[in-house]
Amino acid sequence: FPMASRRLRGFKRWMKSQLIDCSDALYVVVTDDVEVKCPLFYVSVKALCDLHEGDVVATIPKDSCLTNKTSSACHLIADAGLDGFLALAVAIMYEISLGPASRWFGYLQIMPHNEPIPLLWSVEEIDSLLAGTELHKVVKEDKLLVYEDWKECIQPLLDSSSLELAPEFFGVDQYLAAKSLISSRSFEIDDYHGSGMVPLADLFNHKTDGEHVHFTLPSAQSGSDSDDPDAENDNNEDEKVEVSELVNPKENSDTTSSSDNETEVSSSPGNQSSVLEMIIVKDVKLGDEVFNTYGSLGNAALLHRYGFTEPDNPYDIVNIDLELVLNWCSSMFTNRHSRTRLSLWRKLNYSGCVSQNLEYFEVSFHGEPELELLILLYIMLLPEEEYNKLDLMEFTADDFHKFISVNTMGSRKLGSGSESELRISLLNAGVREALVNVANIRESFYGSRSLQKDLEVLKKCSSVLERKLYHSLVLRVSERNILGKLRGYALTGTRSLTAAKGASSRKRRRVKHQ
């Protein structure tokens, strides 16, 4: 692949010029897929020898990163009062517009023009490929918001005669392309630089729960940074000095545990280390790919931000909106009944997860719904007499749990009062049936094509040549499998045993706007 190799050689020379130190033990592989009409570079990083935990495989000066502060557009950005991702998008578009005159030319040469995340799909593609999935609504809204941002903040720059920006580099499409690169490749560097593009670090692909490399501040600084005695010998994701997220954890804390992962360094550039390091956290064998982690993300979040999915992703979830549950209630009961039962649920201090003005309940990878949903259905279905009793009492949630145990198990005491016992008590015949109905309504959002048919289409689909179709199908299938497990949970009262690490701890992961 002559073109790809030429660009890669140029990138290596550029890294040297920027004092980026890439270990000889790493081998950057560029694949140029000849079957795809437009040139598609797919980069991965492999090990040229056995790598061991603790090995530093790259050192990257912060000054070589493309950020709002380092870009030659920094004055333009400051004068326009832009910050955050919008400013970074302007910095990227500006450096691209400079061509070979850009300090990042050698780096931009191996960067794709864009990452085909759903934000860049046409409205028709979004409607046909994402209908029913967790991403459908959010991506459509993203598209509108991005267009509004462009009109409000970027178009005025083009209209300004003093800036003389070349319009062909700053249009909506170029802005969308820059947004997709930021979404899929940027890192939070530190408080001074904010998020930025980090050469070399952004060539590592992601593997859920299987990463070999972490992106960090050098260890001397990490020692002084943290007063947590456990931090030094523990390379888990919560370690304060990690910079391993490929996204800004502050702005994307909805979809991931990465909000635990913020880099805490002071805000003046003077106090900070001037380099970033990539350190091996798990041994790699000669010839194997070296993976990073982009966080503990389900497929909706992976597709939204990075444009790919993973089959059998243990961090997958499905959300069931409160509105859907209330619609089901309206089909069963009078409006008054639903309303009063819902207020009792609220009076007991229950609520769903809330994000972007939506209230919803998560269903885990194992098909286990949130307790709050079971309690809501239980209260909806309580016989009138029981409901009246309950309504008259000044209850706390604890009293309510006792009420359920007495109600369901006679005078027997609720054993240890554990959540699993409470769940079993709540799962009476009515609640089980309601759960199945709610799962069926949620499933109907995917349209008339059966899961079986989805699986058949997926089997024949190429993840390279039909990338959008492939990843949207993996997302559909993973979500529908969870709904199937939810129905199983309703029938048996036990969560699916196709256990996978990590999925048991509940986190708020509704996908938020880009």
Ligand SMILES: C[S@@+](CC[C@H](N)C(=O)[O-])C[C@H]1O[C@@H](n2cnc3c(N)ncnc32)[C@H](O)[C@@H]1O
């Ligand atoms: C930070 S870049 C990694 C380098 C990238 N492969 C390249 O060619 O430049 C992130 C992008 O790599 C791809 N990627 C990373 N991990 C992947 C995976 N496990 N499966 C499929 N694509 C992946 C996605 O296109 C993602 O948006």
